[in-house]
Amino acid sequence: xKGAWWRIGWRNLGRNRRRTLITVIGxxxxxxxxxxxxxxxxxxxxxxIDNGTGMLTGQLQVFADDYLxxxxxxxxxxxxxxxxxxxxxxxxxxxxxxxxASPRVYAGGLVSTGAATAAGVVLGVDPAREIHVSRxxxxxxxxxxxxxxxxxxxxxxxMANQLHASPGDEVIVVAPGxxxxxxNDLFIVSGxxxxxxxxxxxxxxxxxxxxxxxxxxxxxxxIHEIAARVDDPWAADAAADGVKSLIGPDGPNADVRPWTEFxxxxxxxxxxxxxxxxxxxxxxxxxxxxxVANTMLMSSFxxxxxxxxLLALGGGPGLIVRSVLAEAxxxxxxxxxxxxxxxxxxxxxxxAAPPDMSWVYGGFTMAGGLMRPILRVEWPTSxxxxxxxxxxxxxxxxxxxxxxxxxxxxxxxxxxxx
Amino acid sequence: xxxxTITRTVLLGTALALPPGAHSQTTDCAGLSDPTAIxxxxxxxxxxxxxQGISTMEVVTENWSRAMEMQMWSLGTEHxxxxxxxxxxxxxxxxxxxxxxxxxxxxRVDRTIKIPASLMSASWMGSHFTNDDLVxxxxxxxxxxxxxAYEGERDxxxxxxxxxxPRPEAPVVWGRIGYQxxxxxxxxxxxxxxxxxxxxxxxxxxFDYRELGGRLVPATMRVVPEDKPGEFTEVRYSELEFDVxxxxxxxxxxxxxxTR
Numbered sequence: 001x002k003g004a005w006w007r008i009g010w011r012n013l014g015r016n017r018r019r020t021l022i023t024v025i026g027x028x029x030x031x032x033x034x035x036x037x038x039x040x041x042x043x044x045x046x047x048x049i050d051n052g053t054g055m056l057t058g059q060l061q062v063f064a065d066d067y068l069x070x071x072x073x074x075x076x077x078x079x080x081x082x083x084x085x086x087x088x089x090x091x092x093x094x095x096x097x098x099x100x101a102s103p104r105v106y107a108g109g110l111v112s113t114g115a116a117t118a119a120g121v122v123l124g125v126d127p128a129r130e131i132h133v134s135r136x137x138x139x140x141x142x143x144x145x146x147x148x149x150x151x152x153x154x155x156x157x158x159m160a161n162q163l164h165a166s167p168g169d170e171v172i173v174v175a176p177g178x179x180x181x182x183x184n185d186l187f188i189v190s191g192x193x194x195x196x197x198x199x200x201x202x203x204x205x206x207x208x209x210x211x212x213x214x215x216x217x218x219x220x221x222x223i224h225e226i227a228a229r230v231d232d233p234w235a236a237d238a239a240a241d242g243v244k245s246l247i248g249p250d251g252p253n254a255d256v257r258p259w260t261e262f263x264x265x266x267x268x269x270x271x272x273x274x275x276x277x278x279x280x281x282x283x284x285x286x287x288x289x290x291x292v293a294n295t296m297l298m299s300s301f302x303x304x305x306x307x308x309x310l311l312a313l314g315g316g317p318g319l320i321v322r323s324v325l326a327e328a329x330x331x332x333x334x335x336x337x338x339x340x341x342x343x344x345x346x347x348x349x350x351x352a353a354p355p356d357m358s359w360v361y362g363g364f365t366m367a368g369g370l371m372r373p374i375l376r377v378e379w380p381t382s383x384x385x386x387x388x389x390x391x392x393x394x395x396x397x398x399x400x401x402x403x404x405x406x407x408x409x410x411x412x413x414x415x416x417x418x
Numbered sequence: 419x420x421x422x423t424i425t426r427t428v429l430l431g432t433a434l435a436l437p438p439g440a441h442s443q444t445t446d447c448a449g450l451s452d453p454t455a456i457x458x459x460x461x462x463x464x465x466x467x468x469x470q471g472i473s474t475m476e477v478v479t480e481n482w483s484r485a486m487e488m489q490m491w492s493l494g495t496e497h498x499x500x501x502x503x504x505x506x507x508x509x510x511x512x513x514x515x516x517x518x519x520x521x522x523x524x525x526r527v528d529r530t531i532k533i534p535a536s537l538m539s540a541s542w543m544g545s546h547f548t549n550d551d552l553v554x555x556x557x558x559x560x561x562x563x564x565x566x567a568y569e570g571e572r573d574x575x576x577x578x579x580x581x582x583x584p585r586p587e588a589p590v591v592w593g594r595i596g597y598q599x600x601x602x603x604x605x606x607x608x609x610x611x612x613x614x615x616x617x618x619x620x621x622x623x624x625f626d627y628r629e630l631g632g633r634l635v636p637a638t639m640r641v642v643p644e645d646k647p648g649e650f651t652e653v654r655y656s657e658l659e660f661d662v663x664x665x666x667x668x669x670x671x672x673x674x675x676x677t678r
Contacts, residue, residue, distance in 0.1 A: 074481040112531035119537050172529045174522070180482040180544045181507055184524040 009326035012299065013334070023295045024335045030288045031339030031391050032346075038277045038383040039347055043354070043376035045270045049233045051371060052266050053259040055195060056204075058102075058133045058227035059236045061262065062092060062243060065255040067224060071106060073178050073216055075224070078252035082221030089129070091246055092226050097239035100132035101228040103209060107216045109175025109183075111155060111205050116163045120203040122153070122173060124212025133229045136193060136206065143167030143191030148208045152190035156201035160192045167191055173205070177217035185215055236260060277383060285394040292331070292398035300324055300406040307406050308414035317407030324406050328399030332392045339391070344384075350377040453566040453580050456599075458559045468493045471631075471658040472503070477545045479649045486543065491662075497669040502543070513542070514674040520549055523674045530671055539591075546620065546641045546651040550591065561588035562595065569601075576601040592619075603627075605636060618644045631658035 013020045053059045067075040077083045085103050093101040105124035110117050127145045131137050137145050137154070144167075146152035153171065155163070165171055169189045177183040187207060195201055213220060228243075230236040236258035243256045260267045300307070307320050358373040450456045469492050476485040487503040501512040510525030520533040538550040558564070561584055568579035582595040593614035598607040609622045620643045624636035640652040 072481070110531065110533075110537065112529075114529055114531055117531050117534045117537075119534060119540075172524065172527055172531055174524065174531065176541070176544055178481070180477060180479070180484045182511060182524075182543060184526055186527045186529070 005322055005326040006330060008323055009328075009330035012303075012323075012327045013330060015302075016299065019295055019298070020331065020334075023292055023331060024338055026291050027288055027332065027335035027391055027395070028339035028342065030284045030394075031336065031387055032343040034277075034280055034284050034387045034390075035339075035343050035380060035384055036347065036350075036377070037280055038380040038387075039350070039377040040375065041273045041277060042378040042380050044371075045273050046233075046378045047371055047374075047376050048269065049259070049266055052263055053233065054135050054229070055197065056134050056136050056200060057259065057262065059230040059233050059259045060098065060228040060240055060243070060256065062088075062226040062228070062247075062254050062256050063224060065253045067255070071224070073107065073176065073218070073224075076218065076222040077224070077226070077254060078221070080222075082219060083223070083252050085221060085223055088247075088252075089226055092228055092243055095239055095242045095246065097230055097232070097235045097242065099229045099231050100129065101226050102126060102129035102133040103223045104130075104225040104227055105209050105212045105216070105218060105222075106224050107175040107183075107212055109173060111153070111159065111163065112172045112174065113163045113165055113169065114172070118159045118162050118202070120156075120159060120205055122175060122212055122215070123204060123206045124209035125206055126209050127206075130206075130227075133227050136195065136200065136204070139193040139195045140191040141194050143189065146190045146206065146208050149210060150190075150208065151185060151187045151211055153187040153205050153207040154191040154193055155189060155205045156203070157192055157194040158198060158202040159205065160189070162202070165189050165192075173207070173215060175216050177215070178222075179217045181217060183215040183217060185211075187211075230258075233259065277380075281387060281390050285390050288391075289394050289398045292328070292395055293401060295331075296324065296328060296399045296402040297405070299327070300402040303406070304409050304414050307409045308411040311409065312411040312415065320407040320409075321403040324403035325396060325399050328395040328403075329392065332395030335395070336388050336391055340384075340388075347377060347379065350375070351379060453578070454559055454564045456578065456604075457564050457580060457582075467660065468662050468664040469631075469658065469660050470662045470664070471655055473653050473655045473657075475543075475545060476652045476654070477543075478651075479544075480646065484544075491664060491668065493664045493666065493669065497664075497666060499669055499673065508543075511543070512674050514669060514671065516669050521671060521674055528675075530674055546643055546649065558582065561585060561590050567596070572598070572607075575607075577607060603634060605634065620644055626654070630655055631660050633658075633660065 062077070064075045064077050064079070066072075074080075077088070089101050089103050092098060102125060107122040107124065108120075109122050110119055111122070112118070125137075127137060127148065131145070140154055141157075143154065146154055153173065155165065155171075160166070163171065167189050171187050171189055172184060173187050174182060174184040193201070193206075209223070210220060213222070228239070230239050237260055240256045240258040240261075244254075247254050247256070310319060311317070354374040354376045356374055361373050470490065472487065472489050474485055474487050477483065484505070486505065486508060488500055489503055490498065490500040492498045496515075496517050498515040499512065502508045502510065510523070512523040514521045514523070521530050522533060523530045533549050539548050541547070542549050542551065562582035563585060565581045565583075566578060567581040568577070570576070572579075578599045578601060580597045580599070582597060584590045584592065584594075592611050593616060594612040596608075596610040596612070598609075599605065600607060605627055606624045608624065611619045611621070613619050620641055622639060622641045624639050626638035627634060627636050629635075630637060635655065635658065638652060638654045640650050642650045
């Protein structure tokens with residue numbers, strides 16, 4: 001008997017196919033709009049997090065608990081004694097959520113050609129590891145990464161312009177050492193990177209970690225940071241907890257921070273984007289509900305005589321309400337099928353091949369990260385289902401009033417044509 | 419009075435530091451009562467002299483401490499050359515001030531580099547002085563409104579205490595400077611530097627008053643940053659000479675590289 005209601009609903013939809021089609025298209029378009037817009041919004045957030053954390057910081061950092069906020073050259077992991085760098089980096093990388101980890105040394109100093117001098121951060125890295133954690137070294141558009149153990153350095157494009165330096169040129173790097181001396185040495189520019197982020201292109205230089213340690217009088221066991229890549233950025237918090245417990249209370253006094261802590265503005269933006277998704281659902285289906293209600297009202301008005309006969313035969317108002325609601329649910333189901341059939345393939349295509357928008361706009365920075373000029377879409381998995389639910393809810397809600405009206409049709413007057 | 423010039427050099431020339439007066443005639447400023455006139459008098463008699471000397475700079479920080487022996491030359495307020503004599507690791511490292519430009523010579527790599535304007539607030543040789551201290555050699559009476567804040571006895575010594583507030587258009591970093599001078603010999607006692615919010619940033623104290631190069635000078639100066647009271651930079655003079663034969667050509671990049 002239960003199946004009978006769906007059949008009745010389905011048949012009723014066929015009474016005025018054109019009107020049904022228009023309503024279905026309206027609802028399906030609403031579904032598509034919400035899912036696609038949500039996908040775009042999540043794509044934007046993912047792009048922001050990817051570039052904001054992937055360019056330099058990584059998604060997780062381990063440093064001495066007194067390193068921030070001053071970032072003193074002395075505040076190395078494990079204090080003056082340092083740490084067993086290899087074993088701690090390996091241990092961090094062993095966490096299943098962490099894809100790669102890389103040790104770093106930071107030195108604030110000068111890069112100079114003599115007549116021209118730029119101030120900046122000289123980042124000491126192991127290029128072979130660093131390339132799996134941050135993308136900075138992949139943005140080298142002239143020259144190559146520095147060779148480990150060699151006095152070679154890559155500098156940002158804007159710093160290179162300021163210094164009039166090219167690959168192969170000699171620069172002097174000066175940085176205050178951990179022993180109070182003024183570390184200075186000659187480096188060969190091995191490459192120039194162009195990230196598009198002015199702060200990096202102007203203020204950063206990268207050299208092999210062991211060379212930077214020598215420059216600032218730090219022994220090999222003293223590093224400032226271990227940066228790590230977490231492929232699912234939303235797993236970074238759990239990964240940080242994992243690393244914290246791995247280091248344990250007996251390990252070096254370390255602070256483990258996921259990007260959600262050192263880039264809180266990106267979390268806030270992501271939260272804002274999520275709340276916008278809900279507003280989008282409310283707006284889109286808030287408008288659609290009137291269209292569906294209109295259809296259902298029209299449809300139920302045309303069937304007044306039918307409802308009057310049912311009531312006259314003792315069918316009862318509940319029967320009428322069920323009939324109209326069943327029709328609305330079937331309408332919702334058809335619209336969902338239609339919407340899913342159109343939306344998901346489009347999303348799949350869009351996700352796989354995001355359109356290049358560089359002909360409209362160039363790359364821009366957002367929350368400190370470079371945004372590529374592409375329309376990136378991420379699968380809004382939860383919203384695909386939530387929007388489906390919202391659409392059924394809309395159809396049902398829109399049918400409530402017509403259903404109630406239909407159940408109140410006066411049988412005698414209606415049948416008499418009054 | 420040339421001793422004051424060299425003191426300024428040792429202090430990296432900070433006009434704001436208002437370094438000690440060295441007086442061949444301690445009565446130079448005697449009889450003056452207007453605060454601006456007193457400071458101007460002390461300031462004016464220091465101008466246009468050449469000097470050379472040797473001092474030791476001791477820098478103590480939370481993480482390290484070291485002492486450097488330095489030789490320095492100065493000509494007026496525009497030219498100064500400071501060369502580190504020891505320790506060996508830093509020996510030969512030199513700083514040249516010529517007008518508003520600062521150059522460093524690094525003997526390890528045998529190169530000179532120009533310090534950019536953006537680094538003027540950075541520390542000089544790891545001390546509590548900045549490159550800006552070296553360059554800012556303006557006259558106090560031009561940049562500051564000077565008023566007498568106190569006149570009387572402090573710890574048994576008659577002193578003046580001046581309050582220096584920058585003029586609205588003055589290109590200075592301090593919000594206010596407090597400065598105490600002994601009335602008897604116009605020797606400075608301390609200078610206190612405040613930021614724009616009125617917070618004390620650093621204190622410079624002068625002591626060890628004695629004759630060097632035939633003039634009375636405070637032979638030791640100590641700067642203590644307010645936010646790190648355990649840290650300080652102390653400059654002690656061991657030799658001072660005045661009216662030495664120096665001209666502007668002496669303060670050249672070639673001389674900067676000359677490690678002899």
